[in-house]
Amino acid sequence: MVRDLIAKKQLTFVNGGWCMHDEATTHYMGMIDQTALGHSFLKEELNVTPSVGWQLDPFGHSATQASFLTSEVGFNALYFGRIDYQDLNKRHVTKECEGIWDSSQNLVDTEVFWGLTGSYSGNYGPPPGFCFDVFCDDKQLVGLDDETLKKRIGMFMSALKLQSDRTKGQNIMLTMGEDFQYENATLNFENLDLLIASVLKFQDSGAIDVPAVFYDRFEKVSIFYSNPELYTAMKHAETKLAKRVSDTTKTDSNEPTRAHISKRGEETSGVQWAIKEDDFFPYSDCENCFWTGFFASRPALKRLERVGSSFLHAARQLECGSDKDTANKLVGGKHQSSLRKLDEAMAVAQHHDAVSGTSKQHVAYDYAKKIQSGINAAENAITQKLRSHFTNATSEDEGVFLENLSYCQLLNESICEVIQSATERPGVDVHIIVYNALSIERSDVVRIPVSINASYTVSKLEGLGSVQERSNVVSSTLIPNINPLDPSAAGYILYFDTQTIPPVGASIYRVQTYLEPEYASPPRSLHHNTKLIERESPTFRTVKQSTSHTIDRDGSIHVVNGVLDIHFSSSGMIQSIAGIHDTGIQTMQFSQEWGYYKSFDSRHSKTKEDAVVNPDKLSERLANLNTTNHAPGVCIPTYQWNHNTHNGSCPLGISQISQNSGAYIFRPSKPDEDITVIPLRGRPKVFSSDLVTEVHSEFAQPWIKQITRVIAGEPFVEFEFTVGPIPIDDGVGKEVITRFNTDIQNDGTFYTDSNGREFMKRRRSQRSSWDMTEYEPVAGNYYPVNAAIYIEDEKSSVSVMVDRSEGGASILDGSIELMVHRRTIVDDGRGVGEAINETDGGMNHYPPFGDAKRIGKGLVISAVHRLVVGPGKGGADVARKQKDRAFSPAP
Numbered sequence: 096m097v098r099d100l101i102a103k104k105q106l107t108f109v110n111g112g113w114c115m116h117d118e119a120t121t122h123y124m125g126m127i128d129q130t131a132l133g134h135s136f137l138k139e140e141l142n143v144t145p146s147v148g149w150q151l152d153p154f155g156h157s158a159t160q161a162s163f164l165t166s167e168v169g170f171n172a173l174y175f176g177r178i179d180y181q182d183l184n185k186r187h188v189t190k191e192c193e194g195i196w197d198s199s200q201n202l203v204d205t206e207v208f209w210g211l212t213g214s215y216s217g218n219y220g221p222p223p224g225f226c227f228d229v230f231c232d233d234k235q236l237v238g239l240d241d242e243t244l245k246k247r248i249g250m251f252m253s254a255l256k257l258q259s260d261r262t263k264g265q266n267i268m269l270t271m272g273e274d275f276q277y278e279n280a281t282l283n284f285e286n287l288d289l290l291i292a293s294v295l296k297f298q299d300s301g302a303i304d305v306p307a308v309f310y311d312r313f314e315k316v317s318i319f320y321s322n323p324e325l326y327t328a329m330k331h332a333e334t335k336l337a338k339r340v341s342d343t344t345k346t347d348s349n350e351p352t353r354a355h356i357s358k359r360g361e362e363t364s365g366v367q368w369a370i371k372e373d374d375f376f377p378y379s380d381c382e383n384c385f386w387t388g389f390f391a392s393r394p395a396l397k398r399l400e401r402v403g404s405s406f407l408h409a410a411r412q413l414e415c416g417s418d419k420d421t422a423n424k425l426v427g428g429k430h431q432s433s434l435r436k437l438d439e440a441m442a443v444a445q446h447h448d449a450v451s452g453t454s455k456q457h458v459a460y461d462y463a464k465k466i467q468s469g470i471n472a473a474e475n476a477i478t479q480k481l482r483s484h485f486t487n488a489t490s491e492d493e494g495v496f497l498e499n500l501s502y503c504q505l506l507n508e509s510i511c512e513v514i515q516s517a518t519e520r521p522g523v524d525v526h527i528i529v530y531n532a533l534s535i536e537r538s539d540v541v542r543i544p545v546s547i548n549a550s551y552t553v554s555k556l557e558g559l560g561s562v563q564e565r566s567n568v569v570s571s572t573l574i575p576n577i578n579p580l581d582p583s584a585a586g587y588i589l590y591f592d593t594q595t596i597p598p599v600g601a602s603i604y605r606v607q608t609y610l611e612p613e614y615a616s617p618p619r620s621l622h623h624n625t626k627l628i629e630r631e632s633p634t635f636r637t638v639k640q641s642t643s644h645t646i647d648r649d650g651s652i653h654v655v656n657g658v659l660d661i662h663f664s665s666s667g668m669i670q671s672i673a674g675i676h677d678t679g680i681q682t683m684q685f686s687q688e689w690g691y692y693k694s695f696d697s698r699h700s701k702t703k704e705d706a707v708v709n710p711d712k713l714s715e716r717l718a719n720l721n722t723t724n725h726a727p728g729v730c731i732p733t734y735q736w737n738h739n740t741h742n743g744s745c746p747l748g749i750s751q752i753s754q755n756s757g758a759y760i761f762r763p764s765k766p767d768e769d770i771t772v773i774p775l776r777g778r779p780k781v782f783s784s785d786l787v788t789e790v791h792s793e794f795a796q797p798w799i800k801q802i803t804r805v806i807a808g809e810p811f812v813e814f815e816f817t818v819g820p821i822p823i824d825d826g827v828g829k830e831v832i833t834r835f836n837t838d839i840q841n842d843g844t845f846y847t848d849s850n851g852r853e854f855m856k857r858r859r860s861q862r863s864s865w866d867m868t869e870y871e872p873v874a875g876n877y878y879p880v881n882a883a884i885y886i887e888d889e890k891s892s893v894s895v896m897v898d899r900s901e902g903g904a905s906i907l908d909g910s911i912e913l914m915v916h917r918r919t920i921v922d923d924g925r926g927v928g929e930a931i932n933e934t935d936g937g938m939n940h941y942p943p944f945g946d947a948k949r950i951g952k953g954l955v956i957s958a959v960h961r962l963v964v965g966p967g968k969g970g971a972d973v974a975r976k977q978k979d980r981a982f983s984p985a986p
Contacts, residue, residue: 111145113442119879120900129442148173155378158198159850166205176219222254227286382870387877388761390902392452433476437469539985544585667779667792674964690770694756694828757923820953821918828919834912845905882978885970892970
């Protein structure tokens with residue numbers, strides 16, 4: 096039946112991904128993977144190739160989605176529902192609810208037609224008054240007498256007039272559906288059949304005067320069942336592509352640029368559309384309702400998603416390179432691979448309620464379970480390929496090598512069972528394989544957990560298991576693992592220099608343990624100037640560039656590594672950074688803060704000042720609002736509350752006193768709130784060798800810890816931190832951030848990546864597409880950061896790379912801040928139905944089988960930021976050089 100409907104063009108597919116991916120918290124690698132998986136399935140199963148992008152529900156829309164995942168994949172158009180309510184209101188007036196999106200500054204010919212759905216109401220439902228599903232309150236058309244039916248059709252024609260006045264051309268699309276609808280498809284289609292027939296009937300009979308309704312703009316209305324492909328073809332047919340004379344990246348010839356609308360049909364003297372060049376972030380649907388909280392919701396799941404995506408990328412390379420005949424082979428016309436389970440799990444994880452962190456807790460657990468199950472399945476296949484690649488032994492008689500080879504996924508927690516077990520006593524060698532998924536050579540300093548305080552030698556091997564086996568001792572050093580979070584974590588961390596690893600290739604290293612009497616037990620105490628336990632022997636080789644540190648009389652710390660010169664305060668925080676570049680030495684004043692915004696909770700809001708920036712007759716508006724059927728402390732989205740409200744925003748401004756901070760929404764307790772700073776406590780511990788220097792800092796709140804790491808020859812400073820459990824005993828939700836302050840004069844301008852690809856220019860308290868009225872100066876200036884964020888001026892730049900999706904901003908000039916963790920007390924009323932309150936012990940069953948109570952302590956996360964100082968106007972360049980390493984890290 097399905098194939099028959101497809102053949103008759105009664106059933107078509109749009110988008111065609113394995114899911115409808117998020118656009119704020121996804122990396123382009125994951126977006127491509129899930130789209131490719133879905134398209135492969137449709138082609139193999141149904142011989143269908145989608146041609147239209149359909150991103151109805153994501154909470155904001157990215158430039159990468161337009162250029163890379165729409166135009167570059169061959170789509171003719173992109174349709175979606177949600178844009179900022181101020182932007183939407185402006186587009187209603189200027190007739191720009193559809194247009195041309197040219198979002199890439201680097202790719203050519205990526206212009207694509209875009210349009211809003213939901214009759215341009217901010218969502219994707221039918222026109223107001225014409226929802227016919229079982230959950231809708233609108234009166235059915237079926238069963239009405241002729242006169243009443245004519246009145247309803249007149250209302251429908253007025254809705255068409257309103258929608259057509261907000262765009263250009265002679266065609267509009269009605270999306271006659273919604274979330275959770277068509278439960279009763281028969282009821283829907285009976286009413287739609289009658290609607291179509293009645294429109295034609297009443298205008299043909301003259302009962303409805305079409306020219307009068309449309310003010311002589313149209314003489315007749317044609318209404319029929321359609322699909323996005325047909326609608327797009329009609330828009331292309333009536334369109335003339337608008338060209339910008341000033342754009343030097345486009346062709347200067349008289350030929351139309353290679354946009355989808357011109358390359359799929361002859362250019363006509365039709366409609367000219369406005370061209371959009373930025374993106375649709377951040378998204379808000381009312382004054383205090385910024386959907387910027389989900390940029391950082393569920394940070395552990397966000398990290399697992401990025402780990403899984405990176406692992407899948409590397410595993411595909413290994414599978415293809417080592418087994419060309421069977422990798423991703425066709426079985427029964429369908430692709431089969433040992434990576435299929437991980438492929439599907441990662442595809443589902445891209446969903447706009449998955450990696451976004453906006454699912455219920457038990458669903459988030461399920462996403463994580465599927466990803467981990469996929470990684471485990473892929474690991475079994477990949478370790479076999481690596482083992483065969485690095486060994487020549489084929490039987491037990493010839494010897495068994497790498498017999499316990501396994502993937503160490505918990506290195507961020509200083510846990511790897513195989514290594515720890517092998518280093519519990521001297522005399523047992525352990526082999527480490529480091530894979531480079533990049534297309535260029537790389538060298539890194541790798542960290543592995545080891546069990547005892549001993550002397551270690553690390554050698555890079557060639558020809559393992561053969562008579563030509565060669566070894567080259569590499570630099571290594573040992574540092575105690577202070578206060579590990581997990582009792583199974585190793586007591587020590589061994590660092591070693593990988594030297595050069597080939598592109599899309601691997602190197603193997605042997606770690607040998609020797610117990611020396613003077614190192615037989617760990618030190619009893621570690622003070623401010625504790626020196627690293629160094630291992631030097633005749634075979635110890637120093638790196639070309641090394642780190643060193645000195646401590647001044649005032650306790651300040653000075654660290655150099657060959658390319659950076661860094662001064663720390665006596666409390667262990669950086670005060671200045673000097674970077675050596677081709678253009679000279681660039682010195683920057685620097686400081687870092689940790690703190691949190693207090694989450695808005697309507698239960699605690701008792702004054703207008705707490706909740707309202709610009710109250711306009713609020714009491715009068717509230718007096719006219721009946722909220723009896725809705726839980727307190729939420730802003731009810733239009734599609735759940737009333738299909739007749741004005742523009743998809745929260746009705747009548749109720750959000751000004753009741754919109755909570757939650758899974759989707761970030762709202763500090765006051766619109767212009769500054770962070771509650773968490774001060775440092777005590778003096779830092781410093782560990783230094785020629786390979787790495789670490790400064791361990793402690794804070795007044797024990798739930799924040801940080802290691803500042805400087806690695807020999809690397810242009811970045813690494814900040815490894817743990818946050819959690821965030822305390823909520825005081826009844827206050829908290830949104831935890833770290834802020835890097837510099838002397839850069841960025842004048843409110845900063846840049847964030849678009850899904851790990853191009854950088855987007857951001858202006859604090861401004862929007863490129865409209866003159867914004869600001870109500871939330873903090874939440875409204877947060878943007879998604881999936882790879883990097885940077886600021887710059889004519890003199891210098893600073894870039895910060897992230898290891899997962901986070902929210903980022905430059906709230907203060909010269910600063911970059913990143914939200915790394917959140918824990919809230921109440922729900923924000925946007926569909927999750929529960930607060931973001933993650934714990935380490937799971938949760939009870941949901942009602943009616945339990946109370947959904949969280950078990951254990953709050954979630955603890957471990958993460959890494961890498962900061963690079965660059966020359967003036969050099970932020971994008973230095974960030975690009977590092978962000979691929981961040982996506983595909985060495986261990």
